[in-house]
Amino acid sequence: MTKKTRKSQISRRTFVAGAGTAAVATGVIGFPAVLRAAPQPVNLGIIHPVTGFLQQAGAQCRFGAMLAVADINADGGIRSLDGAKVRAQLGDAQSKAEIGVAEVEKLNERGVSAIVGCFASGISIATTQAAAKHGIPHVVDVGVSDKIVQRGLKNTFRFGPGFGKIVKVGTERLIEINEKAGKPTKSLLIVHENSTPFGSGMAKLLTKGLGDAGFDVMDALAHPTPNRDFNNIVLKIKAANPDLVVPSMYYNEYVLFARTLERQKVKPKAIYSVLGGAASQYKFLKEFPTAAQYIMDCNHWYNPKNSDAFRVRAATEKAGKFYSYEVFTAYHAVKLVADAIERAKSRDRAAIIDALASSTWAGHFMPYGPTKFVNGQNQGAQPLNTQILGDEIEVIAPEEYATAKAVFPRPA
Numbered sequence: 001m002t003k004k005t006r007k008s009q010i011s012r013r014t015f016v017a018g019a020g021t022a023a024v025a026t027g028v029i030g031f032p033a034v035l036r037a038a039p040q041p042v043n044l045g046i047i048h049p050v051t052g053f054l055q056q057a058g059a060q061c062r063f064g065a066m067l068a069v070a071d072i073n074a075d076g077g078i079r080s081l082d083g084a085k086v087r088a089q090l091g092d093a094q095s096k097a098e099i100g101v102a103e104v105e106k107l108n109e110r111g112v113s114a115i116v117g118c119f120a121s122g123i124s125i126a127t128t129q130a131a132a133k134h135g136i137p138h139v140v141d142v143g144v145s146d147k148i149v150q151r152g153l154k155n156t157f158r159f160g161p162g163f164g165k166i167v168k169v170g171t172e173r174l175i176e177i178n179e180k181a182g183k184p185t186k187s188l189l190i191v192h193e194n195s196t197p198f199g200s201g202m203a204k205l206l207t208k209g210l211g212d213a214g215f216d217v218m219d220a221l222a223h224p225t226p227n228r229d230f231n232n233i234v235l236k237i238k239a240a241n242p243d244l245v246v247p248s249m250y251y252n253e254y255v256l257f258a259r260t261l262e263r264q265k266v267k268p269k270a271i272y273s274v275l276g277g278a279a280s281q282y283k284f285l286k287e288f289p290t291a292a293q294y295i296m297d298c299n300h301w302y303n304p305k306n307s308d309a310f311r312v313r314a315a316t317e318k319a320g321k322f323y324s325y326e327v328f329t330a331y332h333a334v335k336l337v338a339d340a341i342e343r344a345k346s347r348d349r350a351a352i353i354d355a356l357a358s359s360t361w362a363g364h365f366m367p368y369g370p371t372k373f374v375n376g377q378n379q380g381a382q383p384l385n386t387q388i389l390g391d392e393i394e395v396i397a398p399e400e401y402a403t404a405k406a407v408f409p410r411p412a
Contacts, residue, residue: 055095274298
């Protein structure tokens with residue numbers, strides 16, 4: 001035996017002896033750790049309407065969800081599952097509830113541990129029901145219909161606020177803003193889409209809420225989605241001459257409506273939205289700054305005092321995307337699920353549902369406080385009020401989150 005061969009054997013024996021001690025400490029017995037198989041990924045279903053009339057919003061949601069997946073994996077994955085990565089299983093609801101249900105069935109066959117989605121209320125109502133049949137935890141990112149969390153589905157969770165809370169807050173803050181300005185507005189007219197539960201449901205709640213608050217609700221004008229022409233509706237507004245116009249519609253229609261008001265030189269004292277489809281969207285502000293100026297919204301919005309919100313904004317804009325509420329609501333829905341999986345220490349659906357139900361997650365940048373679910377609804381979730389001022393969307397209420405004072409009524 002040569003000296004070289006003997007040295008090699010001694011080194012090998014020394015390594016094996018040392019490895020035995022290391023194996024006891026780590027719980028891993030075998031040859032070098034670098035050769036160990038990586039843990040199986042955690043499959044997460046992500047469904048959004050990335051085609052059809054809701055495709056713009058759906059694409060923004062998908063981007064936010066995938067950004068969260070990337071952040072989770074870059075931060076070490078699910079540590080309680082040996083660093084397992086989150087693997088997105090994508091579905092396209094095609095802006096139709098029945099297609100969303102079909103996507104849930106496909107994801108169930110792929111063995112997803114949970115589902116995030118699906119932007120629109122109508123789609124979310126259908127997909128949460130379908131997921132419940134298979135015991136799949138489903139976190140809703142944007143859908144605001146309260147029916148989503150009022151059916152007793154144990155698998156369904158919504159991190160953000162719903163219709164009832166948003167309309168209540170939106171009404172209270174409009175009253176406050178109006179009173180602070182000396183009550184310059186008394187009459188209003190609602191314009192809403194009526195093709196989905198979003199617009200129709202919102203119109204009913206706004207009519208009652210604002211009417212009970214003492215405003216003269218002159219009319220509620222409905223339109224289909226999609227809609228290509230708002231001239232007749234704007235002519236009716238011009239004839240009625242309300243102090244306030246309250247639009248409730250999706251992005252494309254909202255932009256066209258605002259531009260039609262501008263073209264026909266209809267200038268109410270204020271445009272005040274509750275869940276306005278474009279009222280707090282940087283895309284709208286950039287492309288049509290004059291039509292967008294001074295528009296107010298009560299909507300999903302991030303805590304402007306939290307620096308992490310601006311890290312995500314920078315990553316969004318670096319990717320050539322607009323930082324919209326679809327991005328950060330979907331981002332948080334995925335992060336919430338990941339936190340539940342981390343605490344459940346399991347890919348098991350039932351265990352994840354239990355972890356979500358007991359969540360006290362505070363690692364977000366929304367103005368909510370620690371998560372607390374009651375019947376699937378996060379109790380601390382609240383909207384913020386924003387206004388487009390200059391080249392920025394500012395928070396104007398409540399005071400603890402405000403970055404600017406409201407301009408109300410808007411300049412003539």
